[in-house]
Amino acid sequence: LDSGASRDDDLLLPYPRARARLPR
C-alpha cells in the first residue's frame, strides 16, 4: 500500500526561500 515518499511539492512559504532572515 506504500505509495512512496511525499514529493514536497505543495509549498506554502511565508518568506522567500532566498531571503536571509537576519536581524536588523
Next chain:
Amino acid sequence: DCTRVRAGSREHESWPPPPTTPGAGGLALRTFVSHFRDRAVAGHLTRAVEPLRTFSVLEPGGPGGCAARRRATVEETARAADCRVAQNGGFFRMNSGECLGNVVSDERRVSSSGGLQNAQFGIRRDGTLVTGYLSEEEVLDTENPFVQLLSGVVWLIRNGSIYINESQATECDETQETGSFSKFVNVISARTAIGHDRKGQLVLFHADGQTEQRGINLWEMAEFLLKQDVVNAINLDGGGSATFVLNGTLASYPSDHCQDNMWRCPRQVSTVVCVHEPRCQPPDCHGHGTCVDGHCHCTGHFWRGPGCDELDCGPSNCSQHGLCTETGCRCDAGWTGSNCSEECPLGWHGPGCQRPCKCEHHCPCDPKTGNCSISGVKQCLQPSEATLRAGELSFFTRTAWLALTLALAFLLLISTAANLSLLLSRAERNRHLHGGYAYHPLQEMNGEPLATEKEQPGGAHNPFKD
C-alpha cells in the same frame, strides 16, 4: 522575520487555565465540510479540555528529533507518543529538517528563535495559555517556565478580534500587496492553527486544501475560528505539511503528491501538536509519586503538591527548629521529637540529641553545641556523691512517710475514743429518762436554800422530786 527582541516584554495574551476537574481529561472532535466563498472545504476542529495535562508539542520521531534535524510523518510521531489527535506543528527548513522558532516539548527547550518575532503559542507550568509575541527573556523565564511552546507565523486572533493586519506589520515590515508575506496570508491552501477558547480549552484547527487551488486563506480561517468562540489563535504550517491524524491513522487529504503522481502522500514534517490521555505534570511526578488519570498520587507521608515536589511536615512545620525532609523533620541541634518541639534531655546534645555530653562531674551541657560552660562545676556532683545523696533522699522519704502514717493513726485513735465516750454518756442519760423529762430544782445558791424549800419544810411530798 524582521525584528529580534532579546529582553523586556512583548505583546502577548495570557489566559488562565480552566479549573481542574477530576476525570475531565477528554477531547471533543468535530469534522466539517464548509463553504468559503462557494468553495467546499473539509477539516477538523479539536478541543482539549485540560490542555496542561492533555497537550504536548512533540519533536519529529521522538525526543531529540530537532537536534538531529529529523523529519517524520505525523503518523510516525503520533503513534510513538500515543496521541489521540495529532497535527503538524511548527515551521521547519525543508532542505535541512531544522526546526524553526521556539520549541519547548514537555518542559524541554529544544529550539530557540533567539527572540525572533513570530507568533508563539505555549502553556506555562501553572497552565496559563500564552499567545503572541515573546522576547527571548520571556521564553527563558524560569519562575513559571513554558512546558509546551511552538512558533507559528501570523497571530490570527487576539483577544477575540482578528489580528492579521497588525501581525503582518510586526512579523515583517515589507507589507506590500504583492510581497510574498502578503501572498502567504491571502492565498487559499491547506491550513492549520492552534489557539484557545473562552473556557481555556485548547483548540486545534485543520483544513484540507492545495495552494492556490483548494482550501482557505488566513482571513477565512480566522473568521471560522471566531465563530467557534476562539479568543486567541496563531497560524501553523500549511500547504503540503497540513496533516491530521486520528488515533494514529491519517484522517486528512494531504496535498503533496507521492512519487507516483496518482496518489497523495503525507509529508515528513518537523514538530507535531498532540492531544493525548491526561498526563501528570511532570509525567514522573518528580519521582515522588505515581500518575493516576493525570493526577500525581504522592508516595511517602511528606511529599505534597500537584507534582509531588513540595515537602510538608504538617502545620507546625518542624516548629521552626528543623528541616522538613522526605523522611520527616530533621531537627536542628538541641531539638528532638517528631515536630522538633522538645529540647534535648539533660546529658545529651547535637542534631537529634544523639550525642552525650562530655562534661566533667557529669555536668549537663549546652543542648545545641555540647559546650560545658553553661553550669558551674561546683553545682555538679561526683557520681559517688550523687549516689549517696540519692540514697539519703530515699531514706528521708521513707521515714517521713512512716512518721506521717503513725501520726495520722494516732489522731484516728483519739478521735475514735472521744466519739465512743460521747456515745456512751448519751446512752446512759437516755436510760434514766426512759424517753421523758424531769425537773432538777436548784439546791442552793451561795450556800442558801431556795424559797420553795423554805416554805415547804420536812415531809411535804413533791411529786416532781427526782
